[in-house]
Amino acid sequence: MKKEQFYVTTPIYYVNDVPHIGHAYTTIAADTIARYKAAAGHEVYFLTGTDEHGRKIEQTAQTGGETPIELADRVVVKFQDLWKLLGISNTDFIRTTEPRHHEAVSEIWKLVEKNGDIYLDEYEGWYDVRNEAFITETQLEEIMKLPEESRPRLEKIKEQSYFFRLSRYQEPLLRHYSEHPEFIKPDYRRNEVVSFVEGGLRDLSVSRTNFSWGIPVPDSEGHVVYVWFDALTNYLTSLGFPGKTGDFGKFWPADIHLVGKDILRFHAVYWPAFLMSAGLSLPKTVFAHGWWTVEGEKMSKSLGNVVDPCQVVEEFGSEVFRYFLLREIPFGQDGDYSKRSLVSRVNGELVNGLGNLVSRSLGMIERYLGGIVPEPGEPSESEKKIESSYGETRLQVSSDLEELAFNRALSRIWEFIGLVNRYVDSEAPWKLAKQEGEEKRLGTVLWTLAESIRVISILAYPFLPETAQAIREKIGLSPDISAENADWGHTEPGTSVVKGENLFARIKEEKD
Ligand code: MSP
Numbered sequence: 001m002k003k004e005q006f007y008v009t010t011p012i013y014y015v016n017d018v019p020h021i022g023h024a025y026t027t028i029a030a031d032t033i034a035r036y037k038a039a040a041g042h043e044v045y046f047l048t049g050t051d052e053h054g055r056k057i058e059q060t061a062q063t064g065g066e067t068p069i070e071l072a073d074r075v076v077v078k079f080q081d082l083w084k085l086l087g088i089s090n091t092d093f094i095r096t097t098e099p100r101h102h103e104a105v106s107e108i109w110k111l112v113e114k115n116g117d118i119y120l121d122e123y124e125g126w127y128d129v130r131n132e133a134f135i136t137e138t139q140l141e142e143i144m145k146l147p148e149e150s151r152p153r154l155e156k157i158k159e160q161s162y163f164f165r166l167s168r169y170q171e172p173l174l175r176h177y178s179e180h181p182e183f184i185k186p187d188y189r190r191n192e193v194v195s196f197v198e199g200g201l202r203d204l205s206v207s208r209t210n211f212s213w214g215i216p217v218p219d220s221e222g223h224v225v226y227v228w229f230d231a232l233t234n235y236l237t238s239l240g241f242p243g244k245t246g247d248f249g250k251f252w253p254a255d256i257h258l259v260g261k262d263i264l265r266f267h268a269v270y271w272p273a274f275l276m277s278a279g280l281s282l283p284k285t286v287f288a289h290g291w292w293t294v295e296g297e298k299m300s301k302s303l304g305n306v307v308d309p310c311q312v313v314e315e316f317g318s319e320v321f322r323y324f325l326l327r328e329i330p331f332g333q334d335g336d337y338s339k340r341s342l343v344s345r346v347n348g349e350l351v352n353g354l355g356n357l358v359s360r361s362l363g364m365i366e367r368y369l370g371g372i373v374p375e376p377g378e379p380s381e382s383e384k385k386i387e388s389s390y391g392e393t394r395l396q397v398s399s400d401l402e403e404l405a406f407n408r409a410l411s412r413i414w415e416f417i418g419l420v421n422r423y424v425d426s427e428a429p430w431k432l433a434k435q436e437g438e439e440k441r442l443g444t445v446l447w448t449l450a451e452s453i454r455v456i457s458i459l460a461y462p463f464l465p466e467t468a469q470a471i472r473e474k475i476g477l478s479p480d481i482s483a484e485n486a487d488w489g490h491t492e493p494g495t496s497v498v499k500g501e502n503l504f505a506r507i508k509e510e511k512d
Pocket of ligand 1: 010011012013014021022023025026051231232234259260261262263290291292293299
């Protein structure tokens with residue numbers, strides 16, 4: 001059977017700073033959806049990478065006494081190492097300083113230019129270096145209302161610049177949003193973008209002359225391509241664009257661009273306009289997620305509360321971090337990262353919920369049956385309830401994942417785990433094991449537990465790949481979930497299981 005393709009991307013991260021929780025969040029979410037799709041039989045292309053050009057990188061390098069490429073080469077490794085640590089299954093990792101990217105940016109520039117959408121003029125105004133964004137008069141008024149310490153650093157610029165005729169795309173964009181409501185998600189974010197575009201679009205400055213750390217504008221000395229024009233093109237570069245066959249033909253347009261809410265405008269207004277102008281098709285969905293605060297405060301370097309993902313992984317493990325980030329808040333909304341809440345989820349849901357179910361069930365198979373999965377007898381009402389509840393959970397989890405409702409999917413999986421844990425309590429296999437004539441019933445209960453654990457490993461896999469594989473090893477299955485039959489009933493009697501180590505370690509709760 002021909003596999004359906006699925007292409008998911010994360011933003012490419014600036015190398016002016018080391019990775020933090022925000023970067024880890026999007027990448028873990030993308031990994032989860034990529035694993036889910038691959039396990040469901042899709043051919044998946046999952047892209048992440050780094051954004052290495054622009055004024056901000058140039059300035060950071062200067063301040064640190066490095067060249068921009070030295071800075072990029074040093075910091076990119078931190079991202080790559082973190083993704084390994086977090087079990088990220090990306091297909092490619094793109095750096096915008098690679099020659100293949102240079103080629104793709106020049107090509108899309110030329111296509112846009114050929115379409116009459118580039119012209120030379122003078123730009124006079126303000127530039128926000130941190131966000132690499134041109135500031136309009138209205139934005140400037142808003143910024144000036146902020147307390148001085150929270151205003152972004154602005155540079156006044158007056159230079160020759162190439163402009164992109166964004167104003168031409170107001171109507172086509174509005175039409176696209178209304179014909180493809182799935183283009184921007186969640187809905188409330190789409191409404192924001194629609195009102196922004198309805199408010200009118202001004203042509204966009206897409207080249208700079210007062211610095212040189214970027215891709216040169218084709219055939220135009222002294223101009224470098226605006227860093228967002230450069231960065232957005234990465235989604236094409238990785239697929240081998242400008243070559244139109246191979247991966248490009250196979251995976252473009254992207255199924256989902258995952259982005260934070262602060263960079264939605266670049267992805268949902270500028271990017272589709274560039275693509276329309278270049279005659280390329282548009283991504284199917286741009287999904288904007290919310291922002292994390294930390295212990296109730298905005299995360300910032302000056303407050304010194306930036307969460308370092310490597311540290312969290314070192315302290316609690318990568319699976320715990322993945323679970324917490326996707327379980328704690330609905331994807332799309334803002335939320336708070338707090339140690340107390342992480343500890344309570346780990347102890348309550350991972351240790352007492354999943355960990356306990358696996359260890360008590362396999363412990364009993366070891367103790368009462370020498371570690372061999374028994375033959376089940378006729379299912380009673382309680383086994384039928386577990387089977388039917390699994391059927392429902394499986395369908396709901398799939399539809400939740402299609403909507404990127406990670407937290408809802410996890411809460412449903414954990415409801416199922418709770419149901420099975422209650423089944424253990426009410427069937428009390430430890431009593432059956434002592435009663436004569438109950439061997440058959442004991443067999444049915446313990447087989448049901450082994451089977452429940454098997455299907456839980458399938459449900460949990462996209463979120464907790466290592467845990468799923470550890471569970472599978474305990475129950476004698478191969479780590480490869482994609483070949484596994486997810487229908488109820490596939491645990492083979494006679495399989496050997498081992499209880500082994502606990503899946504999760506309880507975290508000591510700090511007293512106030
Ligand atoms: N380089 C651009 C993206 C170019 S994509 C073509 C960029 N890079 S970034 O490194 O600054 O940030 C990337 C992502 O981190 C954004 O999606 C942003 O929303 C996210 N986050 C930054 N702080 C965050 C939180 N506190 N919480 C959640 N996500 C956050 O922008």
